[in-house]
Amino acid sequence: MSEQDAIEPLRELFYAHYRFQYLSAGYRLGLFSVLAEQPGLTHPEIAARLGLQPQPARILLLGCTSAGLLRKDDDRYWNSPVAEPLAASPTEVPAAFVPWEQHVNYRPMAWFYESLKEGTNVGLRKEIPGDATTLYGRLALNPELETTFHNMMGSVSRRVAEDLVDRLDLSGYSHLLDVGGGTAVNATYLARRWPNLRVTIIDLPTVASAANEKIAAAGLAEQVTAVGLDVFRDEFPRGCDAVLFGHFLEIWSIERNRELIAKAARAVDPGAGAFVVTPGADDDGTGPDLAAALSAYFLTVASGEGMTYTGAEYEEWLLDAGFEPTGRLTVGNLGDIVITGVRK
Ligand SMILES: C[S@@+](CC[C@H](N)C(=O)[O-])C[C@H]1O[C@@H](n2cnc3c(N)ncnc32)[C@H](O)[C@@H]1O
Missing domain, CATH: 1.10.10.10 (Winged helix-like DNA-binding domain superfamily/Winged helix DNA-binding domain)
Known part of the structure; x- marks a missing residue:
């Protein structure tokens, strides 16, 4: 050649x-x-x-x-x-991705090699101010980056949520726990689609207060509440009959995901629903591109421990924690899947 x-x-x-x-x-x-x-x-x-x-x-x-x-x-x-x-609008796909890639990811991703070698998010530590070990903890100290993040995340979540409301049947549930629910995009769509459904979001305190402002502005304060807590330090609130992990579990290691799903299992009674919304990775580990890009981002920037896992892995973790996996759906047009389960 x-x-x-x-x-x-x-x-x-x-x-x-x-x-x-x-x-x-x-x-x-x-x-x-x-x-x-x-x-x-x-x-x-x-x-x-x-x-x-x-x-x-x-x-x-x-x-x-x-x-x-x-x-x-x-x-x-x-x-x-x-x-x-x-x-078009800077808060919608695809424009919202540009400041996100430029201001959050571009410099940190130059530390990908070191992150692979050290098995942790060297990019975050070198490039984004703060002491927290995750991007989310550091965003709380960087309001401009926090807005950039939530503009991007909101643009993706709206695409997914628009489809989720048609694909997910929540008619049998009365109270959804939205773990790491962010600024209430999924919660807002689901609450409007299912007016009898209450939603409790749990997220870090700065995000929960931003979520409560958005919820009040949307006129949904009676139906949706955000509670500030750290899911790794605190138990999940009890009393819900369905749990949603929306764009959340891919951030964390396999061990922590097992721990989080076990916490969800402890917080609900038999018959409760579990829904994992996540970017999909092929079960055979060959792609797609989005899974590869996000996996590099979770390692180098976001948490230093997550990646885009396969549907089969989520099903195994649900099963081991006491949920019966009941199916997989694709949602939105950006490569997301939903893995569903029921508490045994
Ligand atoms: C990728 S965003 C997903 C937001 C939302 N579920 C969605 O689909 O749009 C991850 C969320 O997890 C939250 N988060 C990160 N670490 C957390 C922790 N230890 N406890 C609670 N929430 C956390 C972040 O603040 C962020 O809102």
Whole structure:
């Protein structure tokens, strides 16, 4: 194989980080919004609108065009279909991912090698201020990053929740415990869909108070309450007849997941439902891409211990803790699955 032939298939990988920086800088400068408002601007017009000197603007346009984000015709530029959604709401998929990848993940992920070697989240420790051992603990001290996180998480959860309300039958349950329920996205959708269902969210104290504000603003304070606690230090509140782990168990190690599912089993009576919503990993360990990316993120940044586990592993942990696994569904269009079970 010639040197050229050997380089070619690797080129995409070598250049991926430059491409992301073109995308991120274009997004932060408002390039895609400017071209959505005024398609067909020239290089000097774009430089003036973005407040850039001519040569940096030329570099940005070169990279965004070569990455397929812009189309150039004569001396004018248009958003490509790939970039068009980036001009939409900054709190929705896919725009909410850009500040998330840029401000939370990009620098920490340069410590992936060290994180693999040490088996912990070196990236978080090196790049995100604070003493807490998890990203979530450090976000509490970094309100801008916390907002960036919850914008991204909310954008994903809304996509999932829109589908979850149609796919999950909660008519037989009266009180759902939403473990690590974040800023109440799932809870809000589920409470509206099932008006007789009460929901108790448990999450870290700063997140629980943000959730309670959102719940009150949504007029759901009678039905949904968020309680601030640490799921590893505290027992789960009793009295619920269904437990939801939404985008939560993939953060933690196998041992801690077994412990959390056992806590859920202790908190509920026979017949209670269990629902694990999580990005899906193929049972044979070959993908998909999302599972690989998130696994690197959980190790290097989020917790230093989690990964995207397979549906079969969740079923085994549920079974061992006293829940009978009852099925698997796919939800949303971003690669999530739900594993369901019933307390024996
Ligand atoms: C990935 S988010 C998922 C949020 C929500 N369930 C959803 O699907 O949108 C994980 C949540 O776990 C919470 N969390 C992390 N560590 C926790 C702990 N020790 N106790 C309680 N909640 C925790 C975080 O604050 C965050 O809201």
